[in-house]
Amino acid sequence: MERRSTSVVVFDSGIGGLNLLCACAARVPDAHYYYIADTENVPYGNRPHEEIMRLTLSALDGIEELEPAALVVACNTVTANCIDELRHMYSFPVVGIQPAVKQAARCGGRCLVLATKSTIASPSFINLVNRFAPADTTAVGCEQLAAYVEQNVLSLPEELPDGLLPDVRADSVVLGCTHYAFVKRQIESKYNCPVFDGTEGTAAHFLEIMGIADHSYAKNGDFRPPTEKELKITYKCQNSVKYAQIVKYLFSIHGRGS
Numbered sequence: 001m002e003r004r005s006t007s008v009v010v011f012d013s014g015i016g017g018l019n020l021l022c023a024c025a026a027r028v029p030d031a032h033y034y035y036i037a038d039t040e041n042v043p044y045g046n047r048p049h050e051e052i053m054r055l056t057l058s059a060l061d062g063i064e065e066l067e068p069a070a071l072v073v074a075c076n077t078v079t080a081n082c083i084d085e086l087r088h089m090y091s092f093p094v095v096g097i098q099p100a101v102k103q104a105a106r107c108g109g110r111c112l113v114l115a116t117k118s119t120i121a122s123p124s125f126i127n128l129v130n131r132f133a134p135a136d137t138t139a140v141g142c143e144q145l146a147a148y149v150e151q152n153v154l155s156l157p158e159e160l161p162d163g164l165l166p167d168v169r170a171d172s173v174v175l176g177c178t179h180y181a182f183v184k185r186q187i188e189s190k191y192n193c194p195v196f197d198g199t200e201g202t203a204a205h206f207l208e209i210m211g212i213a214d215h216s217y218a219k220n221g222d223f224r225p226p227t228e229k230e231l232k233i234t235y236k237c238q239n240s241v242k243y244a245q246i247v248k249y250l251f252s253i254h255g256r257g258s
């Protein structure tokens with residue numbers, strides 16, 4: 001049966017959400033994705049709650065007109081600060097991303113959560129850690145890392161400059177900011193332990209949400225990258241050429257961008 005093209009809005013302060021965008025597009029390849037990034041104000045992570053709320057509402061202004069089937073908040077900082085308000089505001093489902101502390105709990109030992117300052121200070125993060133994180137968990141706000149990744153994504157070194165990551169020992173690391181997925185390899189080699197991020201879990205949740213409205217989406221497993229003809233992404237940000245280039249690269253290395 002012919003399906004009307006569904007629109008989906010994916011939002012992050014910058015490039016961080018592109019991994020999740022690809023993971024969503026691999027699961028629901030025939031949707032029209034609108035990727036919104038607040039390229040003028042990225043990074044959000046060192047800002048106070050009220051400012052993050054104001055910037056988010058301004059970046060998302062007018063999305064109702066796109067009649068999205070869902071809004072995917074591909075930003076831990078915005079999820080931590082704004083998800084309840086966004087869910088109240090919109091009649092469509094709002095999917096958020098949170099640090100994957102539950103997955104790290106399986107490793108035992110010392111868990112290190114890397115996230116933005118604002119995420120770590122938020123009540124929702126504190127609640128998440130209290131409920132699901134291993135007993136020995138340390139959360140560190142990496143104040144410079146998201147900006148560094150945003151600026152250097154096309155030429156990232158094998159080893160990150162000193163001072164971006166804390167010098168501590170860890171048995172598992174959780175990436176609590178979507179920007180950090182771009183330096184997952186560097187983080188793995190620094191801490192030499194399993195590194196978790198919430199991309200796959202959030203994309204699985206997105207598929208579930210889409211499946212509720214349209215059962216033809218509700219099949220798990222069997223993902224493939226969308227064909228070039230199928231893939232429809234409108235970038236609402238500056239630097240859209242760079243963003244499109246990153247998405248192409250993510251599909252080329254992982255097949256499904258995560």
Ligand code: DGL
Pocket residue numbers: 012013014016017042043044045046074075076077078116119146147176177178179
């Ligand atoms: N990518 C975002 C996150 O997941 C925020 C990075 C920033 O703007 O500071 O937290």
